[in-house]
Amino acid sequence: MSEADVPSLRLHTVLGDDDYLVRKKAQEIFDRLLPEYPEEFQREIIGGHAGRVDEVKTVVDKFRQAAQTLSLFGDGKLIWLRDVDFLADSPTGRAEGTLAEVERLQGYVEKLGTSGIQVVLSASPVDRRRKFSKWLEKTDHFTEAATKKDRGAALRRVVDETCEECGVTIGPDAFQLLVGLINGNTRLAVEEIRKLATFIGAEGGIIDEKLVTELVPPFGEGDFFEAAEAFSSFDLAWTLDALTRHFFHWKEARPLLASMQGRNRLMIQLRVLLDAGEISLGARGISKADLEKAAAQHADCFGESDEKNGFNVFTQNPWYLGRLALGAKKPPKLRNLIDIQTDLFRTFEEIIARPDDHEGVMKDLAVRCLS
Incomplete structure (x- = not known):
């Protein structure tokens, strides 16, 4: 034929x-x-x-x-x-x-x-x-079914349809948080919305960030989301509570520590760009245009690959970077973030020295870095 x-x-x-x-x-x-x-x-x-x-x-x-x-x-x-x-x-x-x-x-x-x-x-x-x-x-x-360009919009439509069926609504920040936790998986999004709606009850209501953080576990490449998110937000009380919840289920600290290092690494890069005035942080997060302009300016150092890379700030989602940038601006100086990264490395040695007290090691780290 x-x-x-x-x-x-x-x-x-x-x-x-x-x-x-x-x-x-x-x-x-x-x-x-x-x-x-x-x-x-x-x-x-x-x-x-x-x-x-x-x-x-x-x-x-x-x-x-x-x-x-x-x-x-x-x-x-x-x-x-x-x-x-x-x-x-x-x-x-x-x-x-x-x-x-x-x-x-x-x-x-x-x-x-x-x-x-x-x-x-x-x-x-x-x-x-x-x-x-x-x-x-x-x-x-x-x-x-959905190209890479419109996949985000397709996911949002499915989530909105599911919310309407369940008699609930979800705000834009809670939606973005959900997408990050489930790695953009549409099937998981539907199931998690139904679970959250069941928790809210038959009377309906709003799915907010707090509810998503508490009830939706991270899928795919584990980010141990809550504890890492709390630490990168420089919120000591939240971090200590999140660590307690983390170690209720997990005994091993090294994956969590690696996640914290990855976030702080990006925050150092963001702080450099923010201090240099190459990017700005607004109500909607970091401007995609600013990121693209800065990426072109530093292409000789980072290359031109669009593949996601935890060492390259320019390959990350702008909304995600916006959340990290809020934390990156909190320390008085860039040096504070660099010191935290050094402390994160040293914490690996403490974990080896205290193999039966990973929770204590991580809480000590939080107090040192966030107090």
Whole structure:
């Protein structure tokens, strides 16, 4: 089949990096097509998850059987190949056996032509360098669930919709805090909003920063958020309380200490830029334009990579930097932040010397640095 024939396919494809947004958009398309296939036997959903090559083959075989099994009355069929994950840049996705099965899947899809079958294919994540992925993007009914540019707005829409369903609201600062804690994961955002709404109660109310901090744990790369946030805010009472809560669940201090070092490292860079007048801190945080201008000015030291790097302040989220900058401005001098960084290094030695009293070591650190 030539590329010119691709638009004739009755194929609806949804691709994206966020599995929740991909599933949500594909569900909308599937629901829109359902009236054309009113009978239960005209609809079939096939799970596309595969952790091994033999499982990929099983999925492709199921799709082939579904596409070849039509109603006796010739009324057509709607197939949803859902949550396909073997198109990713993963060990399974890169395996030769998988690539062969994907080529076989493409062949079956091409043969649909103008038959009575319509197919919804949803996949996340996807390696866009692959032949099949590029082919899918050329089809008439291709949908991008959310690009990197609008993913933040898509997440905000999902959160607002969930809040409306639950009868609660969430403020902009609480939303940004939630996003940071869950690493921008849309599925987790929905579940955490539902949990917070349940805590608030049936009467509804507002989800604020305090509630998010208390009830939402950090996911993904652990930041041990509350204790690190309290320390970088130079709030001694909050830090001591947060450390008590931290060590109720965790006995090891080194990951928390590493998180504090990472934050303070960024705060030192921010303080230098603030003192030099290269960036300014306003009600909305740090200006993105200021950051971009400063990044260009210091490109010879930091390079031009946009990849997030804990040693490079210019690769961080401006809203996150705005929160850190509030703490960075509190010490009288830049030297205070440098001394804190030195104290953080020395605390590692104290942890080794006092292996059974990590909580005491960290609280001593807080008193020394924040008093």
